[in-house]
Amino acid sequence: MKFDGIYEKTLVIIKPDAMQRGLIGDIITRFEKKGLKLVGLKMMRLDEAILREHYSHHVDKGFFPGLSKFMQSSPVTVMCLEGLEVVEAVRLITGITKSREAEAGSIRGDLAMSVACNVIHASDSVENAIDEVQRFFNEEEIHEYFKSEYEFVYAQDERA
Numbered sequence: 001m002k003f004d005g006i007y008e009k010t011l012v013i014i015k016p017d018a019m020q021r022g023l024i025g026d027i028i029t030r031f032e033k034k035g036l037k038l039v040g041l042k043m044m045r046l047d048e049a050i051l052r053e054h055y056s057h058h059v060d061k062g063f064f065p066g067l068s069k070f071m072q073s074s075p076v077t078v079m080c081l082e083g084l085e086v087v088e089a090v091r092l093i094t095g096i097t098k099s100r101e102a103e104a105g106s107i108r109g110d111l112a113m114s115v116a117c118n119v120i121h122a123s124d125s126v127e128n129a130i131d132e133v134q135r136f137f138n139e140e141e142i143h144e145y146f147k148s149e150y151e152f153v154y155a156q157d158e159r160a
Contacts, residue, residue, distance in 0.1 A: 006158075008086045009039065009142070010123045011132035012094075016074035018119035023111055024077055027120060030093055030107060031081055035153030040080030040133070040142045046071050054135060063116075070116065078136045084158055087122075087129050094122045 014027055032038065046054075051068050058064050081090060095106025099118045102109035112119045123129035133142070150159055 007037075007082050007084055008126055008129065009080055009082045009133050010087045010090050010129040011121075011136060012079045012081060012090060012123075013121035013136075014077040014079075015117075015119055015121060016070060016076060017114075017117040018111070019074045019076060021111075021119075023119060026111070027107055028079070031079075031090070034089065034093060035083065035149065036086060036089065037082040037147045037150075038079060039082045039144065040137045041077070042079075042137075042141065043075050043077050044136075045075050048072070050135065054132070067116065080133050080137055080142055084154060087124075087126050090122045091124065094120055 012027075012031070014024055018024065018027060028038070028041075048068060051071055052059055055064065055067060058067065083089060093107060095102030095108035097108075097118060098115050099108040099112035100114070102112070104110065107120055108118050123132050
């Protein structure tokens with residue numbers, strides 16, 4: 001899987017609470033309106049093994065069993081987005097983890113109230129984004145294509 005060039009890739013997981021509340025379209029639309037390129041999208045069920053790997057930094061914490069149960073309670077939607085400094089852009093659109101304190105206009109600020117039920121996961125660094133995209137997508141599931149609107153999203157010197 002390639003991660004070279006001017007544009008980064010990042011992972012977003014639309015969590016079970018957003019799935020149950022019918023927020024998938026609204027969440028994807030926010031990223032598309034920003035001008036980010038959707039290069040991977042699928043619905044899946046997460047099992048204990050992938051959750052232990054994905055949340056390895058939380059496995060020994062008391063809240064992990066509840067987190068694991070929550071993340072397995074419904075299918076999730078995972079997507080790979082691409083763009084210039086996309087990791088940071090997605091984090092800003094997503095909002096802070098404690099949703100009731102997230103800025104109005106962010107996904108969590110508008111759509112969530114909880115720390116745990118915060119509708120979305122977004123990679124928190126370029127390094128983690130590389131690992132997370134590779135964890136949830138194989139090479140054939142990431143689609144490279146020309147996005148004609150980039151001419152109107154990025155200045156000429158920002159386009160690859």
